[in-house]
Amino acid sequence: xxxxxxxxxxxxxxxxxxxxxxxxxxxxxxxxxxxxxxxxxxxxxxxxxxxxxxxxxxxxxxxxxxxxxxxxxxxxxxxxxxxxxxxxxxxxxxxxxxxxxxxxxxxxxxxxxxxxxxxxxxxxxxxxxxxxxxxxxxxxxxxxxxxxxxxxxxxxxxxxxxxxxxxxxxxxxxxxxxxxxxxxxxxxxxxxxxxxxxxxxxxxxxxxxxxxxxxxxxxxxxxxxxxxxxxxxxxxxxxxxxxxxxxxxxxxxxxxxxxxxxxxxxxxxxxxxxxxxxxxxxxxxxxxxxxxxxxxxxxxxxxxxxxxxxxxxxxxxxxxxxxxxxxxxxxxxxxxxxxxxxxxxxxxxxxxxxxxxxxxxxxxxxxxxxxxxxxxxxxxxxxxxxxxxxxxxxxxxxxxxxxxxxxxxxxxxxxxxxxxxxxxxx
Amino acid sequence: xxxxxxxxxxxxxxxxxxxxxxxxxxxxxxxxxxxxxxxxxxxxxxxxxxxxxxxxxxxxxxxxxxxxxxxxxxxxxxxxxxxxxxxxxxxxxxxxxxxxxxxxxxxxxxxxxxxxxxxxxxxxxxxxxxxxxxxxxxxxxxxxxxxxxxxxxxxxxxxxxxxxxxxxxxxxxxxxxxxxxxxxxxxxxxxxxxxxxxxxxxxxxxxxxxxxxxxxxxxxxxxxxxxxxxxxxxxxxxxxxxxxxxxxxxxxxxxxxxxxxxxxxxxxxxxxxxxxxxxxxxxxxxxxxxxxxxxxxxxxxxxxxxxxxxxxxxxxxxxxxxxxxxxxxxxxxxxxxxxxxxxxxxxxxxxxxxxxxxxxxxxxxxxxxxxxxxxxxxxxxxxxxxxxxxxxxxxxxxxxxxxxxxxxxxxxxxxxxxxxxxxxxx
Numbered sequence: 001x002x003x004x005x006x007x008x009x010x011x012x013x014x015x016x017x018x019x020x021x022x023x024x025x026x027x028x029x030x031x032x033x034x035x036x037x038x039x040x041x042x043x044x045x046x047x048x049x050x051x052x053x054x055x056x057x058x059x060x061x062x063x064x065x066x067x068x069x070x071x072x073x074x075x076x077x078x079x080x081x082x083x084x085x086x087x088x089x090x091x092x093x094x095x096x097x098x099x100x101x102x103x104x105x106x107x108x109x110x111x112x113x114x115x116x117x118x119x120x121x122x123x124x125x126x127x128x129x130x131x132x133x134x135x136x137x138x139x140x141x142x143x144x145x146x147x148x149x150x151x152x153x154x155x156x157x158x159x160x161x162x163x164x165x166x167x168x169x170x171x172x173x174x175x176x177x178x179x180x181x182x183x184x185x186x187x188x189x190x191x192x193x194x195x196x197x198x199x200x201x202x203x204x205x206x207x208x209x210x211x212x213x214x215x216x217x218x219x220x221x222x223x224x225x226x227x228x229x230x231x232x233x234x235x236x237x238x239x240x241x242x243x244x245x246x247x248x249x250x251x252x253x254x255x256x257x258x259x260x261x262x263x264x265x266x267x268x269x270x271x272x273x274x275x276x277x278x279x280x281x282x283x284x285x286x287x288x289x290x291x292x293x294x295x296x297x298x299x300x301x302x303x304x305x306x307x308x309x310x311x312x313x314x315x316x317x318x319x320x321x322x323x324x325x326x327x328x329x330x331x332x333x334x335x336x337x338x339x340x341x342x343x344x345x346x347x348x349x350x351x352x353x354x355x356x357x358x359x360x361x362x363x364x365x366x367x368x369x370x371x372x373x374x375x376x377x378x379x380x381x382x383x384x385x386x387x388x389x390x391x392x393x394x395x396x397x398x399x400x401x402x403x404x405x406x407x408x409x410x411x412x413x414x415x416x417x418x419x420x421x422x423x424x425x426x
Numbered sequence: 427x428x429x430x431x432x433x434x435x436x437x438x439x440x441x442x443x444x445x446x447x448x449x450x451x452x453x454x455x456x457x458x459x460x461x462x463x464x465x466x467x468x469x470x471x472x473x474x475x476x477x478x479x480x481x482x483x484x485x486x487x488x489x490x491x492x493x494x495x496x497x498x499x500x501x502x503x504x505x506x507x508x509x510x511x512x513x514x515x516x517x518x519x520x521x522x523x524x525x526x527x528x529x530x531x532x533x534x535x536x537x538x539x540x541x542x543x544x545x546x547x548x549x550x551x552x553x554x555x556x557x558x559x560x561x562x563x564x565x566x567x568x569x570x571x572x573x574x575x576x577x578x579x580x581x582x583x584x585x586x587x588x589x590x591x592x593x594x595x596x597x598x599x600x601x602x603x604x605x606x607x608x609x610x611x612x613x614x615x616x617x618x619x620x621x622x623x624x625x626x627x628x629x630x631x632x633x634x635x636x637x638x639x640x641x642x643x644x645x646x647x648x649x650x651x652x653x654x655x656x657x658x659x660x661x662x663x664x665x666x667x668x669x670x671x672x673x674x675x676x677x678x679x680x681x682x683x684x685x686x687x688x689x690x691x692x693x694x695x696x697x698x699x700x701x702x703x704x705x706x707x708x709x710x711x712x713x714x715x716x717x718x719x720x721x722x723x724x725x726x727x728x729x730x731x732x733x734x735x736x737x738x739x740x741x742x743x744x745x746x747x748x749x750x751x752x753x754x755x756x757x758x759x760x761x762x763x764x765x766x767x768x769x770x771x772x773x774x775x776x777x778x779x780x781x782x783x784x785x786x787x788x789x790x791x792x793x794x795x796x797x798x799x800x801x802x803x804x805x806x807x808x809x810x811x812x813x814x815x816x817x818x819x820x821x822x823x824x825x826x827x828x829x830x831x832x833x834x835x836x837x838x839x840x841x842x843x844x845x846x847x848x849x850x851x852x
Contacts, residue, residue: 018716022574022716023574025576025715026574026576029760032641032760033573033574033758034573129571135716135717135718135720136720137563137567137570137571137572137720140566140567140570140571141563141566141567141571144563144566144738144741144742145555145563145566145567145735145738146563146734146738147459147460147737147738147741147742148448148449148452148459148733148734148736148737148738148740148741149734150451150452215458273702273723276699276702288734289451289730290444290448290561290730290731290733290734290737291561291724291725291730291731291734292561292724292725292728292730292731293724293725294561294562294563294722294723294724294725295721295722295723295724296720296721296722296723297699297720297721297722297723298717298718298719298720298721299717299718299719299720302718304715304716304717304718305716305717305718307574307716308572308574308575308714308716308717309571310574311573311574311716312570312571312572312573312574314574315570315573315574316570316573319754319755320751320754323749323751323754324750324751325746325749325750325751325754328745328746328749328751329745332459334455334458
């Protein structure tokens with residue numbers, strides 16, 4: 001039998017705990033699964049003296065030097081999250097010739113290129129399947145199974161918290177605040193939910209996937225993000241009337257003018273496979289020139305689903321170690337494509353206005369849209385209380401800057417009491 | 427730059443033509459995608475003199491010895507299908523130390539174990555992503571990304587022809603024969619559709635997936651198969667009334683008593699992700715202990731989707747060649763689990779009977795079911811013409827042999843004119 005492969009876990013929170021548990025569950029079979037036993041030799045924690053039931057206390061350390069200077073450690077598994085000290089530790093591990101597995105999307109979405117270069121210099125693996133969409137295999141499929149494709153589009157529901165909130169708003173008619181409170185109570189939302197509800201978390205995942213799919217580095221700062229805090233139950237009801245669902249979608253397209261990459265709420269037809277992805281589930285939809293359409297669905301977060309992805313990477317790295325081929329697949333960004341500004345992107349829009357309830361209003365609104373080159377594809381007008389109507393318009397495809405100009409004029413008109421919502425339409 | 431990797435294609439039919447086309451489309455980028463140019467040096471065809479527009483005639487040969495004895499050929503890509511001569515060619519290629527990529531499910535479902543052993547002996551890759559579910563990445567995800575899981579269940583719509591036929595029957599109310607004729611006309615069904623409509627094709631794919639998922643060799647002969655030729659538009663209508671869809675499903679479960687693996691029509695709830703997979707699309711649903719639920723959807727057949735999977739395998743093998751690590755992942759069957767007989771499997775059943783239209787019939791039928799330990803969960807009874815009624819029953823979970831006993835008695839009763847359909851229920 002091959003001698004054990006020694007790994008160090010950095011962090012023992014939800015994900016770290018899950019990986020510890022899963023490796024223990026599979027320990028007996030690991031020689032057959034990975035080719036050698038996989039032994040955790042260190043666990044880096046902030047407080048090595050805190051009691052942790054079920055965890056071998058002898059493995060705990062609060063000293064990174066114990067790990068990086070131990071020549072027996074061949075895989076460092078970073079599960080602390082955030083930028084520092086994760087960035088430093090991963091860089092030092094790679095520089096010391098250690099392979100790295102990480103679930104850190106924040107870090108990979110900003111410093112992915114630099115870290116992958118460092119891994120390549122030292123012939124090390126840097127694997128990060130768990131950084132995008134939890135348990136769903138997507139990094140490896142994009143880098144390997146679909147490598148023969150020119151991928152033109154990726155669309156994803158890649159944040160479980162917001163998908164849970166929108167599902168409650170859709171299925172139970174809840175308003176955003178109540179659905180968020182429920183998500184928090186059930187542990188789907190963190191104490192500070194900003195990164196989720198503002199679309200930053202999804203934006204990081206889209207940066208990582210766009211980089212791989214289009215072979216060109218995209219960083220988080222280049223992703224346009226818009227969250228779901230302005231979505232109302234009313235919008236969802238009108239969308240439903242029009243045969244559509246509202247989802248927080250990440251969209252990445254490779255166009256002849258450059259890469260589009262953005263996260264925002266979007267109306268999609270009820271018949272689209274992503275429309276049926278509910279609750280905390282994630283899904284990634286991919287279009288490639290040979291592949292045509294494919295979709296990958298599963299759990300995007302949580303202790304054991306994330307541990308599934310991390311453990312898959314550990315096993316793959318172990319196999320590479322045993323075959324002497326670590327660094328087998330490094331950075332796949334060999335192009336330098338421009339990223340388009342959001343103003344240059346074209347979309348259809350759902351616009352919900354509260355207007356005066358009198359004749360001529362529809363003509364006035366549609367006139368302003370028409371003058372700005374925005375044509376209308378669908379309209380619903382409904383009287384509501386207090387002498388005002390709801391006017392809901394879905395436009396044809398229009399450039400982002402034109403819709404903004406039209407909205408500015410509409411906002412100044414006396415017949416328009418309020419522009420309640422502006423949401424993109426697939 | 428690395429020197430070109432030379433490959434030979436065996437077969438230039440639909441899939442072979444697609445791979446030729448896709449490799450030509452990607453030729454310029456291949457050094458960056460795979461690490462080296464990939465050059466087709468031979469194409470084995472039955473008639474090397476036939477004119478083939480768009481294909482370099484100098485590559486064509488009808489002599490297998492040209493290929494297997496050429497030390498420059500490092501990857502043999504078998505796209506002929508069927509058992510012979512594919513079996514002999516793949517064996518000889520591996521014995522000569524050549525890596526093999528194949529899309530051949532017939533062969534892998536029967537001789538997969540033997541061929542993977544041979545590949546291992548010669549430190550070669552034997553990759554077969556295209557053998558299951560066309561473009562959908564499923565072999566590599568199961569072997570690598572999900573390797574940390576104990577997988578307990580795989581359910582799949584893995585035959586596009588039958589899914590297309592059932593979709594037409596469901597959406598347009600067509601009968602089987604008409605839907606099959608339409609599928610044939612559109613090129614979704616072959617001239618001899620037996621392997622598709624009888625479930626053999628799906629059975630081969632389930633044997634391959636079950637072997638990988640449960641780490642224990644399952645061959646095609648061990649898969650229980652039942653096709654869709656007995657499904658009627660009436661069954662689909664009643665299923666719809668009960669909130670269910672009828673799909674041809676492959677099911678593989680790892681139970682404490684052994685592996686269950688079977689292909690048959692099945693009623694699944696409209697809310698199940700597989701229920702929304704229509705037309706010629708395929709999908710594979712996987713449950714693992716860490717992963718929870720995941721689903722992979724995409725094109726299960728066709729020239730370019732299959733070429734996508736084959737090309738992914740060629741690129742992966744090329745990377746292994748360049749890193750000197752071919753044979754990196756071989757056979758993953760390290761257990762020897764028994765496969766259960768269909769008689770021992772438990773299911774719920776949808777039973778549609780034509781019965782005499784008189785009082786006491788429901789009591790009579792449910793009495794027979796009850797005496798055989800079959801309890802009823804749902805009933806629909808509708809008068810139809812000629813003094814007979816449709817009686818549709820969904821049972822609770824029952825062992826296969828008990829339902830057979832009950833059906834034998836029902837068939838002998840005078841009040842039962844006909845047992846029109848017996849279909850399993852998820």
